[in-house]
Amino acid sequence: MIDVQDLVVSYGTATALEHITLAVAEGEMVALLGPNGAGKSTLANTLAGLLKPASGTVRIGGRPALIPEGRQLFPDLSVADNLALGGWRSGRRDPSTVYDLLPRLAELAGRKAGVLSGGEQQMVAFGRAMMSEPDALVVDELSLGLAPTVTADLAAHLAGLNRSRGLTVLLIEQNARLAFDLCDRAYVLESGRLVTEGPCSELAGDPRVASAYLGGAIS
Numbered sequence: 001m002i003d004v005q006d007l008v009v010s011y012g013t014a015t016a017l018e019h020i021t022l023a024v025a026e027g028e029m030v031a032l033l034g035p036n037g038a039g040k041s042t043l044a045n046t047l048a049g050l051l052k053p054a055s056g057t058v059r060i061g062g063r064p065a066l067i068p069e070g071r072q073l074f075p076d077l078s079v080a081d082n083l084a085l086g087g088w089r090s091g092r093r094d095p096s097t098v099y100d101l102l103p104r105l106a107e108l109a110g111r112k113a114g115v116l117s118g119g120e121q122q123m124v125a126f127g128r129a130m131m132s133e134p135d136a137l138v139v140d141e142l143s144l145g146l147a148p149t150v151t152a153d154l155a156a157h158l159a160g161l162n163r164s165r166g167l168t169v170l171l172i173e174q175n176a177r178l179a180f181d182l183c184d185r186a187y188v189l190e191s192g193r194l195v196t197e198g199p200c201s202e203l204a205g206d207p208r209v210a211s212a213y214l215g216g217a218i219s
């Protein structure tokens with residue numbers, strides 16, 4: 001569903017992604033881990049078509065959606081209008097199934113997005129992505145700036161959509177515990193290069209991964 005082959009992306013003369021190859025099959029949830037500056041958002045934005053590869057290819061089957069880093073809502077528009085913008089491509093106007101999924105959004109519908117808390121804004125970004133009825137979702141740092149309970153709540157929604165609708169997910173994260181809890185496989189990106197990949201159960205036991213992302217070995 002998501003296929004990246006030998007991807008190189010540059011900002012001017014600086015190369016941010018160097019020969020990245022990765023794939024996410026239909027219905028899979030796969031994590032991409034990496035520290036600050038690794039190139040995670042560059043990959044997300046290339047998948048979203050916002051950045052052009054210098055070479056290589058990116059392909060997403062079906063209908064893709066992105067939850068961007070920092071949410072990128074329209075702060076002066078209401079929650080309902082932000083959701084409606086998510087539906088422009090699918091032609092969907094009615095947010096009721098999104099409200100069923102995230103009832104708090106129905107309560108917030110008339111509020112301006114810019115005055116909401118970080119967690120509430122992330123719910124709007126999540127709901128906006130769902131308005132496009134995606135087959136494949138790229139999530140750029142679900143947990144960024146959120147309380148653990150809010151992150152756990154949104155993660156449970158993602159897992160539920162993956163189970164019930166077969167939603168394909170590429171979860172881009174710095175929070176390895178969250179990624180390993182949710183996903184079966186992960187890639188690790190550092191300084192624009194993939195340094196390792198494999199089943200989360202194996203990566204969690206890899207001393208290099210544990211020391212970089214989990215604060216030491218985990219039992």
Ligand SMILES: Nc1ncnc2c1ncn2[C@@H]1O[C@H](COP(=O)(O)OP(=O)(O)OP(=O)(O)O)[C@@H](O)[C@H]1O
Pocket residue numbers: 011014016034035036037038039040041042043069174
């Ligand atoms: N618009 C830009 N112009 C020039 N360089 C950029 C631009 N955006 C990102 N970079 C550089 O590309 C590299 C990758 O940045 P990117 O934002 O993709 O990393 P990231 O893994 O998402 O980091 P973070 O976790 O801090 O958000 C960094 O060295 C960054 O400084």
